[in-house]
Amino acid sequence: MTTLNETIQIERPAREVFQYVADFATCVEWDSTAIETGRLDDTPVGVGTRYKVVCEAPFGKLPLEYEIVEFEPDHKVVLIGRGRFFEVEDTILITPTKTGCELDYTAVFTWKPWLQKFAASMEPGLKRMGYASVQKGMKAALEDNYAAPEISGENARADRFVPTALMRFTKRGYKRGAKKLFNPMSRYMADKHVVLTGATAGLGKASAEFLAYRGAKLTLVVRNRNKGQALVKELKARTGNKQIALEIADLSLMADVDKVVASLSKKGEPIDVLINNAGALFNPRQVTSEGLEQSFALLLLGPFRLTEALKPLLQHAADLRGEARVINVVSGGMYSQKLRVLDLQNEEDKYSGSVAYARCKRALMIKTEQWAEDWADEGIVVNAMHPGWADTPGVESALPEFHKLTRLVLRTPEEGADTINWLAVATEAGQLSGKLFLDREPRTTHLTDSTRESEESREQLREILGNWDSAHEGDKAA
Template sequence: MTHPTWTDRLARLVDTALDRSVVLGYPATGHAVRRRLPTWPADPPRNALSGKHVLVTGASSGLGIRTAVDLAMLGAHVHLVVRDPMKAAPVREQLDEVAAGRHTTWRCDLSDQASVRAFAAAYRATGLPVDGLVHNAGIMPSTRQEDAQGRELTMSVHVLGPVALTEALLPALAAARDGARVVFVTSGGMYSQALDLDDLDFHPERYRGAVAYARSKRAQVELLPILARRWGRHRISVYAAHPGWAASPGVTSSLPGFARLTAPVLRRGAAGVDTTTWLIAATPAPPSGGLWHDRSERPTSYLSRTRASDAERQELWQWVARHAGIAD
């Protein structure tokens, strides 16, 4: 058994200090410092995903574009799963430069269960496996909106749609030669919120976009243990990854004050998607069922008031399964 050296122990102390401070660990500086620590996991080789098929939702803007490009640079055939294929033209142009012939665009509206089922059926009909699935699509509306089924839109796009899509793609995920990986792109904002099982649909009179966003991301993370057990039967590993403070059109439009204040230190380029792509490509697969940031598994709560019990997670799952049309 190899014991950690004093430099490894010091590196872990630095990493933990960055994580707990938030203002040092979440900006670009956190990623830059951690990459220089001796405990930083190795980068996947350039051909790590050669011959593999990886789906990225919300791939037409923001972090989704960079995620798709970086996965393609690792050799993957990238499937762009977007609501409006016309808006995916810019990312297709970028992919043509690094992965000509290794990308496909699909239409799927995660807020519409019929669209989710139709896309999943069309993909399954190709006979291709799904080696990786990145649930990157995200929204932060300022006012309460509903999806095609009458559910609140933020929970629909961040939780109901992704879970329903994964369930519908189980045969293709199970066909992955080396086991499939599913990554929910979450947010550090979820640390401020607890589950509110009495208001999962967000009452209109109490609606605040940023709070709804953070609570939906909290729901993603709290579902991880249940999803890891459920999907693990099919050799599927599941993770949540939060990018830190990353520049994106969503941050600029939904949180303009935060974006202006943090603009000089926001993560840009590969730093914002590093952990997401690493979780898809790393060998061996990281342990399933956890929350990751900067290639390390992180606590899901720092405050006692935000911790969920197993019973609360199970109640959340029952709500999700019911509204996503899943037979529990």
């Protein structure tokens, strides 16, 4: 047997530390040898939860299966890990102190009989690994004091040429970003209210699941009641998170947007994070029952109206907890288009769904920058992200040829949603505003100068969207 023990002091409440470490899926963020983790069951974190953990050992990759065998909320979690060479019992004890809590981590290795004679020679290496994992990895993860990211030199160079920039949209691009460069995200979410649109499929569903596991209070805005109810039931059962509410709205209808706003305002729960994710690409051109072109209604006017109207609740969260965040999901497609401020409803040229979509995302990016500037002193940060190319029902149905061609290099929905989750959860993400992110790094908003808009057209966009109702009073009456 080999026993490792490390103790660290953390200036955070025991419940926050427990929430993070008890879910062993986070171990890839702090364990010095773990390179991959995943849940083996769709169950809440507790006794019986199993994880797959792949560690990098001097002799190659070492897969382990862990199971939680004891679980005392806010205090203790015991796991048994089983692998080819050993069984390990990990006991994590968290005890409140005057300034936060103490975390005591003990790992007891029982070697397979044929390895026992080597146990003593392996001990120094294991001790170094235990020290690196707890005193360095876990301590840093829980101190959560990471600098706001900057674009890496490599990605800045890639963004100078369209083909190399596009390569970053693929699964390989994500892996490049993720490769041990991502910081842990231990921020406590159970007291944060996140409003997420378009949660029933693709990236939204992946984010809803991630945030539910992190314990966030969720309001999912969906258009299909049955799908929404099934999702809430599924998420509650899988994650154990009981704080998941539903709002029903077709976000391309402004009357529905107003209804959601009225309902959320009546409930009065401050909003810590608003994620404008719902989206679709429309071919051929369609007009909503309110007379608006569909892409414009769903991808630009809808999120604009929702965000403006929910500002008091965002402000309330910022006043209470020091910050609130808005995350706009845009698209790399916007790199191909310039703002057409006088043709927001895509009426002038022959309609193309992809072009209309890209122009709306371009306009939402500009609104992101404007909100960030306008709300800078109010504690509300506003950022945009694009997911690269992810394999979602939306991409498969709207772009079947593209999907067929790129299927092998598309990201999973979880990989595509990673930067949404990071923007919602990571402490350091709250330090930046008005940026576009891919793989947790701020990226350029223009790959070529030909898409740059004038200051005048940016201001026109602000005015047109801001004055939409008064300018279209007559339309409603008619």
